Amino acid sequence: MSSENQSTPEEVLLKKYAGNIDEIMSALTALQNKKKASKNNRQYGDSVVVTSNLSKIYKVGKQKIKALDNVSLDIKQGEYVAITGASGSGKSTLLQLIGALDKPSEGSIEVVTKDISKLSDRALSKFRNQTIGFVFQFFYLQPFLNLKTNLEVPGMFARTKRKERQKTAESLASSVSLSDRLTHLPNELSGGQMQRAAIARALMNKPNIILADEPTGNLDRKNAFAIMDLFDTVRDTFNTTVIVVTHDAELASRADREIKMQDGRVVS
Amino acid sequence: MIRMSDAFTLSLTKLKTRRVRLIVTTVVSGLFFVVLAFASSLFNGTITSVEEFSDDGFGSRYITRVDGIGGPNDYLLYEDKDLIAQAKIIDADLIARKKVVAKELGITYEPTLEQISVFPAGPNGKEGIQETPQVKELLRGAKIEQSKGFFDAIEKAKDEYDVTQQYQSVALNSNGPVGSTANIPTLVVIKDGKEQNAGDSSQYQYAATGIASLPVGLTLMSDPVLETFLLPDQTFITDYSGVIPIVAPYTAAEETLGLGKLPATSSSETRLERLKEVRSKVSGKTFGICLRNQASLERQQLAEQQQLELETNKNKKGYIKPDLVYEKSASACQDVVVQRDVRSAQTKKDTAKQEEFDRRFGKQDASQRILTFKIVGIVADPPDFGGFSVKNLVGSLLTSNLGSGWFMPFSAKDKLPEFAPLYSDVDLITNYNNGIYFELSNPEEAKRFVKEKSCSFDFLSGGDPSVLCQEKGTPFFLSSFGSNSIALNDAKTGFQKFYFRAALVIALISAVIMMGTVGKVISDSRRETAVFRAIGAKRFDIAQIYILYTFMLGVIVALFSVGTGYLIAYIVNARSAAGLTIDALIVYNSSNLDRTFSIVGFNGKEIFGLVGIIILAGLLSAVGPLVSNLKRNPIRDMRDER
Numbered sequence: 001m002s003s004e005n006q007s008t009p010e011e012v013l014l015k016k017y018a019g020n021i022d023e024i025m026s027a028l029t030a031l032q033n034k035k036k037a038s039k040n041n042r043q044y045g046d047s048v049v050v051t052s053n054l055s056k057i058y059k060v061g062k063q064k065i066k067a068l069d070n071v072s073l074d075i076k077q078g079e080y081v082a083i084t085g086a087s088g089s090g091k092s093t094l095l096q097l098i099g100a101l102d103k104p105s106e107g108s109i110e111v112v113t114k115d116i117s118k119l120s121d122r123a124l125s126k127f128r129n130q131t132i133g134f135v136f137q138f139f140y141l142q143p144f145l146n147l148k149t150n151l152e153v154p155g156m157f158a159r160t161k162r163k164e165r166q167k168t169a170e171s172l173a174s175s176v177s178l179s180d181r182l183t184h185l186p187n188e189l190s191g192g193q194m195q196r197a198a199i200a201r202a203l204m205n206k207p208n209i210i211l212a213d214e215p216t217g218n219l220d221r222k223n224a225f226a227i228m229d230l231f232d233t234v235r236d237t238f239n240t241t242v243i244v245v246t247h248d249a250e251l252a253s254r255a256d257r258e259i260k261m262q263d264g265r266v267v268s
Numbered sequence: 269m270i271r272m273s274d275a276f277t278l279s280l281t282k283l284k285t286r287r288v289r290l291i292v293t294t295v296v297s298g299l300f301f302v303v304l305a306f307a308s309s310l311f312n313g314t315i316t317s318v319e320e321f322s323d324d325g326f327g328s329r330y331i332t333r334v335d336g337i338g339g340p341n342d343y344l345l346y347e348d349k350d351l352i353a354q355a356k357i358i359d360a361d362l363i364a365r366k367k368v369v370a371k372e373l374g375i376t377y378e379p380t381l382e383q384i385s386v387f388p389a390g391p392n393g394k395e396g397i398q399e400t401p402q403v404k405e406l407l408r409g410a411k412i413e414q415s416k417g418f419f420d421a422i423e424k425a426k427d428e429y430d431v432t433q434q435y436q437s438v439a440l441n442s443n444g445p446v447g448s449t450a451n452i453p454t455l456v457v458i459k460d461g462k463e464q465n466a467g468d469s470s471q472y473q474y475a476a477t478g479i480a481s482l483p484v485g486l487t488l489m490s491d492p493v494l495e496t497f498l499l500p501d502q503t504f505i506t507d508y509s510g511v512i513p514i515v516a517p518y519t520a521a522e523e524t525l526g527l528g529k530l531p532a533t534s535s536s537e538t539r540l541e542r543l544k545e546v547r548s549k550v551s552g553k554t555f556g557i558c559l560r561n562q563a564s565l566e567r568q569q570l571a572e573q574q575q576l577e578l579e580t581n582k583n584k585k586g587y588i589k590p591d592l593v594y595e596k597s598a599s600a601c602q603d604v605v606v607q608r609d610v611r612s613a614q615t616k617k618d619t620a621k622q623e624e625f626d627r628r629f630g631k632q633d634a635s636q637r638i639l640t641f642k643i644v645g646i647v648a649d650p651p652d653f654g655g656f657s658v659k660n661l662v663g664s665l666l667t668s669n670l671g672s673g674w675f676m677p678f679s680a681k682d683k684l685p686e687f688a689p690l691y692s693d694v695d696l697i698t699n700y701n702n703g704i705y706f707e708l709s710n711p712e713e714a715k716r717f718v719k720e721k722s723c724s725f726d727f728l729s730g731g732d733p734s735v736l737c738q739e740k741g742t743p744f745f746l747s748s749f750g751s752n753s754i755a756l757n758d759a760k761t762g763f764q765k766f767y768f769r770a771a772l773v774i775a776l777i778s779a780v781i782m783m784g785t786v787g788k789v790i791s792d793s794r795r796e797t798a799v800f801r802a803i804g805a806k807r808f809d810i811a812q813i814y815i816l817y818t819f820m821l822g823v824i825v826a827l828f829s830v831g832t833g834y835l836i837a838y839i840v841n842a843r844s845a846a847g848l849t850i851d852a853l854i855v856y857n858s859s860n861l862d863r864t865f866s867i868v869g870f871n872g873k874e875i876f877g878l879v880g881i882i883i884l885a886g887l888l889s890a891v892g893p894l895v896s897n898l899k900r901n902p903i904r905d906m907r908d909e910r
Contacts, residue, residue, distance in 0.1 A: 101802060102901075122806055129804020140799040144281040156274040157804040205804070 045077025054107035067093040069264035082252035085261035133202030135212035141186040154204040172200035192223035228254040279817035293785040297778035298829040305833025312869030321856040330714035333749035355385040433707040435490035456558040485673025499551040502644035504677035515645035515675040536846030558601035564634040722746035775885035783889035822886025826879040
């Protein structure tokens with residue numbers, strides 16, 4: 001697990017080979033290969049996201065734009081998946097369909113064995129609250145709530161008891177090394193700290209899946225790697241499925257599997 | 269639905285955004301409500317204070333003035349053929365009698381110079397009566413006959429309503445200064461032993477205050493009405509001394525004590541001290557007023573003219589002085605004295621015969637006497653409407669008086685027999701300075717009486733009101749008299765109706781103003797709403813947060829409005845309450861000088877109602893933006909925010 005105080009393996013390498021970029025890159029690649037080797041031996045659970053011929057068509061004026069085209073996927077419980085692709089490739093649309101924020105135009109999508117395209121608006125809200133944890137590029141923490149209360153927000157919508165919520169919030173803050181920032185407002189935190197807080201918030205209701213849309217897009221490289229590693233730790237700790245959308249291939253390589261998209265299709 | 273405490277936590281964050289806009293919205297949308305809160309305090313404080321003072325004064329009595337409609341129609345009367353025929357007979361009889369007496373006294377009488385009662389037919393071919401002394405009784409009888417319907421209706425109304433007392437008043441200044449009506453004497457103020465320009469009655473026309481107002485403002489009023497204004501230990505009971513009890517205006521009471529009017533800038537303490545001094549010293553204070561009949565007044569005017577003529581011509585050669593010259597007496601309220609009399613014996617004899625002739629046909633001899641008035645009570649002066657201010661506005665509500673001027677108890681009317689012709693007019697309804705009053709048992713009965721029996725008609729529809737009102741059986745105009753008690757009683761409900769209607773109108777305006785801020789906050793929060801939806805908030809949860817936010821905004825506007833309204837009320841009260849207290853002490857003749865007047869009052873129904881309306885306005889302002897917000901697609905909002 002990374003923190004501001006504890007150095008990541010990458011940081012250790014950076015310090016060790018300070019000034020020599022070739023050596024750094026070589027050492028990093030070796031480290032990632034080591035991690036992947038470990039991941040490839042991992043045992044996953046049942047399928048939690050199954051899509052079949054999933055398509056999404058948007059109407060822009062009189063034109064129809066196919067954002068997703070016959071996407072079929074199977075993502076398992078405990079898997080750490082990165083969805084990559086250029087801008088407009090359909091990766092965010094796919095994430096939104098998995099997160100029940102939108103409904104497919106064609107095809108089916110089952111999340112944790114539920115066909116979410118058939119759920120009512122109310123049931124979808126409950127589904128998002130209980131099953132999904134969202135992490136956004138811009139964190140979206142409540143600016144006038146302190147960190148602890150920010151973490152509690154999903155619990156509020158779940159009508160979790162206050163004491164229970166507070167206990168979970170404190171525990172999650174500890175997991176992301178923010179115990180000493182519980183009373184701070186978001187504007188008193190750094191970008192990395194805010195994203196870690198956002199991840200902790202996503203874990204409040206113990207979701208099966210974390211969906212992260214460009215979670216490192218607003219961070220520097222150091223924090224970006226730290227966040228990607230944090231997802232790994234989360235997956236390890238909570239057996240949560242993590243699906244990250246990113247356009248950064250290097251960051252995507254931290255995931256167990258990379259799904260590449262192009263023009264609304266899965267290309268590899 | 270999320271827990272209220274959680275909804276409160278989340279909605280509180282909305283109040284922390286756009287604080288400047290929040291403050292501006294609170295102030296702008298709350299301004300009109302501030303006025304309403306202030307008005308509520310002002311109204312209720314005033315009503316409460318007036319009611320407290322009314323315990324002592326005149327304010328809790330329910331008296332209605334009854335003015336007649338459909339009484340004598342002078343035009344019809346003066347063209348009545350029977351009356352014209354009778355008037356011609358009276359004129360002829362008078363001329364015949366004067367001819368006989370003139371012949372008996374050996375003087376010349378010219379009948380063509382006689383003022384006759386029937387003027388000849390004009391272009392319309394109709395003769396008409398003019399009111400000469402000889403036909404006065406004839407016309408009076410006809411007028412009484414025409415007034416019969418009114419007085420019958422009066423009697424009937426007394427049976428229909430709970431009328432506890434009937435009163436009457438007679439204004440002795442029926443046509444301007446006292447004495448300007450034929451054969452009615454004139455009152456002349458005596459100051460420092462001298463009459464104040466006796467003979468020049470025009471000077472009194474506009475004297476509104478002080479002793480000089482007495483000649484133009486003396487009214488006889490039924491004793492039970494006046495009793496309210498008696499000073500401690502005083503009564504209206506008269507003895508044989510000829511002293512006349514009178515209720516004086518406050519400024520006149522000050523004047524009789526030789527006290528000048530206090531400057532307008534005087535402190536309330538000074539005014540209160542003055543009030544105490546006046547009340548203690550003026551009780552039983554006597555002063556004299558000269559009463560002159562018409563003949564006496566004419567001789568005063570003659571003496572004045574002659575003296576002026578002599579002064580003007582004193583150095584003129586060839587000027588011949590009149591044979592008989594009068595001058596005013598050195599003492600007040602005396603007849604003129606003869607300064608020069610060089611008339612021949614024959615002239616004196618002829619003049620005496622002419623005077624005897626005039627005397628036989630009703631001309632009075634000169635007569636004057638000093639009336640001694642004793643101040644037994646005080647009434648407030650007419651309000652001074654010196655521009656708009658809260659004090660003047662509230663002051664105008666302080667009404668516990670009988671109009672303005674001086675009042676004599678009706679029981680003392682025999683002390684002024686010279687005014688008897690006016691007393692007899694009370695059974696006519698032509699003289700609007702005469703009044704008939706009903707005291708009713710309670711405000712509801714008084715209101716019912718006014719509502720049911722006061723004649724109303726549409727002026728635009730034409731027709732003769734007197735005929736219309738007579739036909740309806742309601743030949744009256746009815747109005748509250750003496751106090752605002754009925755009006756204030758009405759005002760209590762009337763104010764609330766107006767207040768809440770105004771509040772609703774203002775609420776709509778405020779809702780529009782608040783909608784700007786609420787709409788902005790909600791639209792600014794689209795991304796946040798989208799995030800909340802993404803992490804599991806139902807549409808109703810979102811609605812709950814914003815409804816609570818607008819509720820809190822409404823509470824803030826309400827607190828601002830009520831707080832500021834009452835703050836202003838307290839400030840205004842601090843500036844004007846002391847002055848109003850003095851006014852109220854005078855107006856209500858309060859025996860308890862420790863009472864205080866306050867314009868700060870509280871009416872729970874109005875204030876909590878106002879708070880409710882403000883909050884409703886806030887909620888109303890949220891409806892549009894919220895519905896629009898909830899319909900939005902969270903994905904699009906998240907995407908748009910990037």
